[in-house]
Amino acid sequence: xxxxxxxxxxxxxxxxxxxxxxxxxxxxxxxxxxxxxxxxxxxxxxxxxxxxxxxxxxxxxxxxxxxxxxxxxxxxxxxxxxxxxxxxxxxxxxxxxxxxxxxxxxxxxxxxxxxxxxxxxxxxxxxxxxxxxxxxxxxxxxxxxxxxxxxxxxxxxxxxxxxxxxxxxxxxxxxxxxxxxxxxxxxxxxxxxxxxxxxxxxxxxxxxxxxxxxxxxxxxxxxxxxxxxxxxxxxxxxxxxxxxxxxxxxxxxxxxxxxxxxxxxxxxxxxxxxxxxxxxxxxxxxxxxxxxxxxxxxxxxxxxxxxxxxxxxxxxxxxxxxxxxxxxxxxxxxxxxxxxxxxxxxxxxxxxxxxxxxxxxxxxxxxxxxxxxxxxxxxxxxxxxxxxxxxxxxxxxxxxxxxxxxxxxxxxxxxxxxxxxxxxxxxxxxxxxxxxxxxxxxxxxxxxx
Amino acid sequence: xxxxxxxxxxxxxxxxxxxxxxxxxxxxxxxxxxxxxxxxxxxxxxxxxxxxxxxxxxxxxxxxxxxxxxxxxxxxxxxxxxxxxxxxxxxxxxxxxxxxxxxxxxxxxxxxxxxxxxxxxxxxxxxxxxxxxxxxxxxxxxxxxxxxxxxxxxxxxxxxxxxxxxxxxxxxxxxxxxxxxxxxxxxxxxxxxxxxxxxxxxxxxxxxxxxxxxxxxxxxxxxxxxxx
Numbered sequence: 001x002x003x004x005x006x007x008x009x010x011x012x013x014x015x016x017x018x019x020x021x022x023x024x025x026x027x028x029x030x031x032x033x034x035x036x037x038x039x040x041x042x043x044x045x046x047x048x049x050x051x052x053x054x055x056x057x058x059x060x061x062x063x064x065x066x067x068x069x070x071x072x073x074x075x076x077x078x079x080x081x082x083x084x085x086x087x088x089x090x091x092x093x094x095x096x097x098x099x100x101x102x103x104x105x106x107x108x109x110x111x112x113x114x115x116x117x118x119x120x121x122x123x124x125x126x127x128x129x130x131x132x133x134x135x136x137x138x139x140x141x142x143x144x145x146x147x148x149x150x151x152x153x154x155x156x157x158x159x160x161x162x163x164x165x166x167x168x169x170x171x172x173x174x175x176x177x178x179x180x181x182x183x184x185x186x187x188x189x190x191x192x193x194x195x196x197x198x199x200x201x202x203x204x205x206x207x208x209x210x211x212x213x214x215x216x217x218x219x220x221x222x223x224x225x226x227x228x229x230x231x232x233x234x235x236x237x238x239x240x241x242x243x244x245x246x247x248x249x250x251x252x253x254x255x256x257x258x259x260x261x262x263x264x265x266x267x268x269x270x271x272x273x274x275x276x277x278x279x280x281x282x283x284x285x286x287x288x289x290x291x292x293x294x295x296x297x298x299x300x301x302x303x304x305x306x307x308x309x310x311x312x313x314x315x316x317x318x319x320x321x322x323x324x325x326x327x328x329x330x331x332x333x334x335x336x337x338x339x340x341x342x343x344x345x346x347x348x349x350x351x352x353x354x355x356x357x358x359x360x361x362x363x364x365x366x367x368x369x370x371x372x373x374x375x376x377x378x379x380x381x382x383x384x385x386x387x388x389x390x391x392x393x394x395x396x397x398x399x400x401x402x403x404x405x406x407x408x409x410x411x412x413x414x415x416x417x418x419x420x421x422x423x424x425x426x427x428x429x430x431x432x433x434x435x436x437x438x439x440x441x442x443x444x445x446x447x448x449x
Numbered sequence: 450x451x452x453x454x455x456x457x458x459x460x461x462x463x464x465x466x467x468x469x470x471x472x473x474x475x476x477x478x479x480x481x482x483x484x485x486x487x488x489x490x491x492x493x494x495x496x497x498x499x500x501x502x503x504x505x506x507x508x509x510x511x512x513x514x515x516x517x518x519x520x521x522x523x524x525x526x527x528x529x530x531x532x533x534x535x536x537x538x539x540x541x542x543x544x545x546x547x548x549x550x551x552x553x554x555x556x557x558x559x560x561x562x563x564x565x566x567x568x569x570x571x572x573x574x575x576x577x578x579x580x581x582x583x584x585x586x587x588x589x590x591x592x593x594x595x596x597x598x599x600x601x602x603x604x605x606x607x608x609x610x611x612x613x614x615x616x617x618x619x620x621x622x623x624x625x626x627x628x629x630x631x632x633x634x635x636x637x638x639x640x641x642x643x644x645x646x647x648x649x650x651x652x653x654x655x656x657x658x659x660x661x662x663x664x665x666x667x668x669x670x671x672x673x674x675x676x677x
Binding site (some may be wrong): 145146147150197200201203204207227230231237238240241242243244245249251252254255256296299300301303329330331332333336 | 452453456457459460463464467471472475476479482483485486487488489490492493494496497535538541542544545546549572573575576577578579
């Protein structure tokens with residue numbers, strides 16, 4: 001149960017959803033009225049619909065941002081070219097709706113229905129506008145592989161992409177509170193190239209379907225599924241490798257006062273704070289790795305210095321001050337998370353310039369390094385079981401005390417905006433910490449009183 | 450050439466490229482990234498122990514070369530390489546003061562240092578996809594005559610991979626802080642290992658290793674001759 005009432009941004013998402021669904025419904029009705037009933041669903045389009053449902057039920061996850069690639073796009077292009085607008089809308093939206101409701105069972109049904117409806121609506125709108133564009137440029141022309149037909153098909157594909165990207169990115173911007181430009185950057189960098197690569201596939205499909213009809217379809221379906229399987233395996237392999245590297249990194253750090261529990265909590269917190277601050281999606285994913293590996297440099301520090309109860313000598317300070325650089329040196333060798341090295345090198349810098357190793361000031365430190373600093377400090381203060389034994393000089397604080405500490409040092413030790421975002425995430429219950437949620441509700445009560 | 454032929458060629462070409470990318474280019478790239486990641490984490494030990502920079506790299510290189518010469522399958526060669534990279538990783542739990550002590554270690558400290566094989570083993574056991582390397586790493590200080598640690602295994606009882614790791618580890622250690630490319634230093638280190646033939650090391654493997662080092666030296670001599 002959430003104690004807080006829905007914020008205006010959540011209401012906005014809801015109204016946006018409903019609006020799109022209504023508009024799409026209107027579009028479908030208009031299309032049905034304009035098109036003679038015998039062209040609503042020709043037999044060939046029916047077969048394609050079945051195939052589309054199959055591929056949509058077998059999505060392939062991309063590595064970043066939970067995005068998924070399906071073969072929906074080349075199929076829609078094919079249907080537009082061969083059968084026209086109404087079948088294209090059906091072929092694009094019905095499988096989306098089915099997959100949205102039947103897959104991802106971990107979400108509640110209402111949530112799945114809402115998103116499934118929205119996705120189906122935006123698919124119908126994209127396919128509809130693309131179909132109209134194609135009809136407008138190509139007329140009822142039945143020739144294939146002419147310049148006119150290819151131009152019309154390309155224009156339809158571009159329309160589809162633009163409408164789709166616009167609708168999805170606005171939803172994403174509202175829902176994840178990401179900046180619109182970030183979403184567009186993602187679309188341009190990942191989605192467009194993928195779809196350009198898929199265009200030849202749709203031309204191949206059109207050729208085969210024209211020449212061999214449904215038999216041609218079988219010729220395509222088998223390699224399609226094989227390619228899908230191959231792609232899925234590669235993605236799985238990459239994910240396993242990255243998982244291994246991160247796990248080994250965590251084990252290496254375990255030798256030191258930081259337990260893997262701390263590092264994993266820190267990375268979860270870092271991700272939600274970063275999302276709240278509008279950090280680009282790819283950097284949010286990288287922050288997971290950065291927060292998990294940020295203390296690798298401690299391996300190069302004498303643990304006798306870390307646990308010293310007497311004042312530290314200059315040599316001791318030198319050793320401590322260089323540990324972020326040592327960590328960065330190690331991490332810079334891991335190619336898929338290269339940008340992370342800089343954030344790790346700077347995670348002990350402070351806005352007031354009193355941090356180490358360089359003593360940089362507010363504007364000179366990347367926001368990701370500030371985020372690591374805040375979540376690291378918070379989790380270290382709140383502390384937990386095993387760690388307190390190893391740090392006898394530090395008693396764990398309550399969540400309220402730790403928050404007060406963060407607020408006290410905001411602007412000098414911590415980036416003020418990051419601290420604010422952190423507290424917002426904490427009170428919204430995004431960290432999944434029981435203690436934090438309890439503390440948040442008491443804090444909310446205090447604020448009311 | 451008609452327009453239709455052109456379209457056919459473009460379509461076939463792009464499908465062929467997609468296949469090439471998915472089946473050959475991408476897997477190679479994925480494996481390279483993985484290797485680099487493991488190498489980077491092996492570096493973590495090197496920042497802890499002074500003067501060992503680059504040793505994991507050399508160990509992995511020599512060990513995989515021996516495995517290749519023995520005709521092991523590609524997957525095992527890769528296992529040998531990764532085991533050589535990660536065999537010292539347990540040293541992150543050995544006290545800093547012992548690892549970096551200038552004076553000779555006391556017998557107690559020696560005993561602590563000897564734990565590093567077992568510590569590495571325990572660490573790798575916690576990572577499911579690397580757990581198969583753990584037992585191989587445990588035995589990388591077993592001697593051929595049974596005087597090694599931690600279990601005092603003898604001759605063929607020691608896993609083949611661990612015997613390889615033992616030779617390579619001692620060789621790289623003998624050259625620690627020196628120029629690995631210097632041929633005379635290399636031969637000197639090889640002679641040092643020769644003294645342990647049949648007592649510390651598997652005699653046959655040592656012959657293979659000797660061949661590896663000689664091949665590298667002659668390659669180097671050839672190269673410098675042609676460069677001149």
